[in-house]
Amino acid sequence: MFKRLPGDEARNLVTTTPDTAVVFRPAVLKTPALVTLIIYGWRFLVALVRTLWRHPIASAVPVALGALYAWHGWPLTASALGVVVLVLLAWAFCARDSFARLVGWRLLAWWRLMSVYCRHWQAVMDVSGLARRINGRAYMPRLLKVQCDSWADRITVRMLDGQAVKDWSDRTDNLAQGFGAVSCRVALIKGGRLLLTFPRSDPLAAPIPALPIPDEPSVGPVEIGKQEDGQPLKLKVHGTHVLIAGATGAGKGSFLWDTIRGLLPAMRAGLAEIWALDPKLMELSFGRELFRGRYASDPADCADLLDEAVSVMQKRAARFAGLQRSHTPTVEDPFILVLVDEVAFLTAYQPDKQLRQRISAALATLATQGRSVGVGVMAALQDPRKEVMNIRNLFPDKIALRLDESEQVDMVLGDGARDRGALADHISPVPELGAGVAYMRLETSPEPVRVRAAYVSDDDIRAMVATFTARGEAA
Numbered sequence: 251m252f253k254r255l256p257g258d259e260a261r262n263l264v265t266t267t268p269d270t271a272v273v274f275r276p277a278v279l280k281t282p283a284l285v286t287l288i289i290y291g292w293r294f295l296v297a298l299v300r301t302l303w304r305h306p307i308a309s310a311v312p313v314a315l316g317a318l319y320a321w322h323g324w325p326l327t328a329s330a331l332g333v334v335v336l337v338l339l340a341w342a343f344c345a346r347d348s349f350a351r352l353v354g355w356r357l358l359a360w361w362r363l364m365s366v367y368c369r370h371w372q373a374v375m376d377v378s379g380l381a382r383r384i385n386g387r388a389y390m391p392r393l394l395k396v397q398c399d400s401w402a403d404r405i406t407v408r409m410l411d412g413q414a415v416k417d418w419s420d421r422t423d424n425l426a427q428g429f430g431a432v433s434c435r436v437a438l439i440k441g442g443r444l445l446l447t448f449p450r451s452d453p454l455a456a457p458i459p460a461l462p463i464p465d466e467p468s469v470g471p472v473e474i475g476k477q478e479d480g481q482p483l484k485l486k487v488h489g490t491h492v493l494i495a496g497a498t499g500a501g502k503g504s505f506l507w508d509t510i511r512g513l514l515p516a517m518r519a520g521l522a523e524i525w526a527l528d529p530k531l532m533e534l535s536f537g538r539e540l541f542r543g544r545y546a547s548d549p550a551d552c553a554d555l556l557d558e559a560v561s562v563m564q565k566r567a568a569r570f571a572g573l574q575r576s577h578t579p580t581v582e583d584p585f586i587l588v589l590v591d592e593v594a595f596l597t598a599y600q601p602d603k604q605l606r607q608r609i610s611a612a613l614a615t616l617a618t619q620g621r622s623v624g625v626g627v628m629a630a631l632q633d634p635r636k637e638v639m640n641i642r643n644l645f646p647d648k649i650a651l652r653l654d655e656s657e658q659v660d661m662v663l664g665d666g667a668r669d670r671g672a673l674a675d676h677i678s679p680v681p682e683l684g685a686g687v688a689y690m691r692l693e694t695s696p697e698p699v700r701v702r703a704a705y706v707s708d709d710d711i712r713a714m715v716a717t718f719t720a721r722g723e724a725a
């Protein structure tokens with residue numbers, strides 16, 4: 251009561267529910283002034299000790315300067331302050347990273363705490379409906395900590411007793427607007443504590459040019475773009491299956507071509523093969539020479555290629571049985587990535603029922619048994635509905651580019667993904683702003699991550715073909 255409504259205010263409060271005549275009048279307990287003073291004194295002492303304990307250096311500097319001023323007057327204090335500032339500047343100049351880690355981000359966090367979060371906390375909590383007033387008493391979620399890095403502010407919050415993560419994830423837009431950020435992400439740290447992430451800048455705002463082809467042959471994770479915190483986006487393709495969904499023009503082709511690009515050295519070394527299915531005849535045909543004959547566009551040929559992949563997979567499984575439980579790529583048993591552009595052409599829109607069933611069965615077999623023997627599937631499609639792609643749950647890793655409807659987000663990324671901040675239906679349809687931008691949900695982490703794939707242009711593909719095919723090697 252003291253904390254929220256000091257003095258005599260509480261006695262004047264009357265709360266009524268809007269639709270009934272029920273009236274709450276808080277019971278006011280008169281507290282002696284001495285008790286109030288002791289409570290405030292105790293709180294002050296606790297806060298002081300906590301500050302000294304948590305920030306010994308930051309506390310020591312003003313104390314030392316104050317002592318210097320008291321004993322030696324302002325000239326010596328001003329000189330000492332100047333020295334401190336110079337040392338900090340020299341540190342920032344010479345060792346930027348350590349300065350940022352130990353001083354810069356902490357100062358920024360303090361500044362953001364004071365200037366943004368403390369200042370607007372009560373208003374944002376009240377207006378967004380996350381604070382509660384019961385019988386005249388205010389219950390406010392507690393702001394515990396603010397941390398900053400080069401990309402975002404991360405705020406640790408203690409929820410009110412009885413609140414659910416969903417209460418917060420339903421209000422991410424209110425929180426983002428309230429604190430002047432473009433978006434807000436909510437993640438549970440432990441029971442009752444949440445981490446709110448407010449990005450301050452967007453490293454994905456501009457298209458990313460094609461990344462250099464790696465020097466070393468590797469089957470991944472393949473670097474294909476950037477994550478929203480500015481870190482490289484490395485996509486695991488070996489030992490998993492990846493489903494990519496996005497509306498037309500969302501940039502699905504970038505994910506396919508970035509992956510091919512990253513695997514080129516491994517393909518040249520014989521450690522990887524890409525088997526390409528291109529029923530739309532638009533995307534992968536452009537670099538078909540890269541696939542060394544493992545390319546099909548006609549549905550019947552696609553079915554044959556898939557059956558062949560199943561047969562390789564089953565032979566491997568028979569050889570590996572009892573000897574090894576996971577696959578290591580070798581020239582004899584390379585990693586095979588079956589790449590399917592617009593898989594719905596084969597599984598849903600294919601008029602020949604027999605062919606459709608054959609293709610669906612082969613894809614399901616690969617997706618259920620392939621990853622431990624080094625056969626992976628990466629499939630792209632526009633329409634993620636179950637009628638179109640009934641095996642979408644067999645893909646452990648999922649990527650949602652721009653989608654037309656909010657319900658499609660959970661269809662692609664799994665239940666609750668949109669509540670956790672995967673706003674794939676909000677990605678801009680303007681290619682410069684939104685093409686290649688996606689939310690990715692991996693088997694190993696339920697939190698969707700916003701990413702952008704690098705753009706592999708037609709010229710890049712031509713250069714890849716020229717360098718990595720017999721034509722290029724002969725030249």
Ligand SMILES: Nc1ncnc2c1ncn2[C@@H]1O[C@H](COP(=O)(O)OP(=O)(O)OP(=O)(O)O)[C@@H](O)[C@H]1O
Nearest residue numbers: 457498499500501502503504681685686703704705
């Ligand atoms: N990663 C990217 N960064 C920037 N722009 C991109 C990116 N990927 C694609 N684009 C732009 O968006 C356009 C559409 O891309 P793309 O053809 O890959 O989309 P898609 O999802 O495959 O569409 P569709 O399903 O119709 O084939 C491209 O022509 C290009 O201009």
